[in-house]
Amino acid sequence: MDPYVLDTPRWLRRLIVSAFILPFRPKKSALAYASIWTEQGSPLLVLSASLAKQLQHLLAQPLALAMRYGQPSIDDAVKDLLDQGVQHIVVAPLYPQHADSTVTTSVQAVTNAVNNRAGDAISIGVLPPFYAASEHIDALQRSIANHLPTPFDHLLFSYHGLPERHITRSDPTGKHCLQSGDCCTTPSQAHATCYRHQALTTSRLVAEALGLEATKYSVSFQSRLGRLPWLTPYTDQTLAELPSQGVSHLAVVCPAFVADNLETLEEISIQGRQIFQEAGGKSLTLIPCLNDDPLWVHGLASLLERYTTAAIVDTSA
Numbered sequence: 001m002d003p004y005v006l007d008t009p010r011w012l013r014r015l016i017v018s019a020f021i022l023p024f025r026p027k028k029s030a031l032a033y034a035s036i037w038t039e040q041g042s043p044l045l046v047l048s049a050s051l052a053k054q055l056q057h058l059l060a061q062p063l064a065l066a067m068r069y070g071q072p073s074i075d076d077a078v079k080d081l082l083d084q085g086v087q088h089i090v091v092a093p094l095y096p097q098h099a100d101s102t103v104t105t106s107v108q109a110v111t112n113a114v115n116n117r118a119g120d121a122i123s124i125g126v127l128p129p130f131y132a133a134s135e136h137i138d139a140l141q142r143s144i145a146n147h148l149p150t151p152f153d154h155l156l157f158s159y160h161g162l163p164e165r166h167i168t169r170s171d172p173t174g175k176h177c178l179q180s181g182d183c184c185t186t187p188s189q190a191h192a193t194c195y196r197h198q199a200l201t202t203s204r205l206v207a208e209a210l211g212l213e214a215t216k217y218s219v220s221f222q223s224r225l226g227r228l229p230w231l232t233p234y235t236d237q238t239l240a241e242l243p244s245q246g247v248s249h250l251a252v253v254c255p256a257f258v259a260d261n262l263e264t265l266e267e268i269s270i271q272g273r274q275i276f277q278e279a280g281g282k283s284l285t286l287i288p289c290l291n292d293d294p295l296w297v298h299g300l301a302s303l304l305e306r307y308t309t310a311a312i313v314d315t316s317a
Helices: 010-021 025-036 043-058 074-083 100-117 134-147 164-169 189-193 195-210 235-245 267-278 294-316
Strands: 088-091 123-126 154-160 217-222 249-253 283-286
Touching (some): 025 267, 043 294, 074 100, 088 294, 100 164, 134 195, 134 294, 154 195, 154 235, 189 195, 195 217, 217 235, 235 267, 249 267
Parallel strands (some): 088 123, 154 217, 154 249
16 A cells, blocks of 8 residues: 555545455465474564574664564664654665655655654664665675586576656656666766666676676666566566577576565576476576675665764765
């Protein structure tokens, strides 16, 4: 029912959720989660908690972990910080690329929680998308290099998909995104909020850092739902087509996520591997997300410290 995720009028969202989602999706999702569940619980929560714990050792400020739709909740995290006397909250959405359905809704939820408890007494800052930050690119490059199989024929960057409508609606110019074949490489202020541009940029920078030729990697988008046009090419179709293009040994990395979850561990490592092998591929290797890799922990700490310092300077000015 989140309007940033399902961007239709409320009555239509309710109809879609009640008639088409709730009758079918919970059972399917439960089976998918069961296939990746661990003794410690949800991989996403376990890995995120480990990241937060290690990050706390590097930061002098109070830190709280929150999930947009789960536990620990954003409201509980805000309460925890306020109970510690915090007067300025920096929101760090753990999504490298901007999307309203991830970043905007998370920031809005924090803002609502703060306003409900403290109003204007608490100021809020937001860590910008770090899709091209050197700390992020360096950590990704090293992680991929450490996990690439030998041999491998191709590296696929698979990002969570978005409806094309989300891309055009986030375009502040109203006339750039998806209006031409080279919109993502033609400079525009729209790139500051363009998920597709940022995904392609992350992929290019990582591929350059790895020394990959253009033919050795590609980009696709996964997890589409419904019949509306979503960003292409689709990951499932790409996985089915690569074997016919001479790719026998494939590596897949999912840079839209910094922690492994259902979309990586089940959708790619289980479903995706089956699609690839049934099409004639021999092996699919899922490159782990950054998770709690020490280089990423230090990189995120550096991003936060640099943002906080810059914010203090701007406020002083």
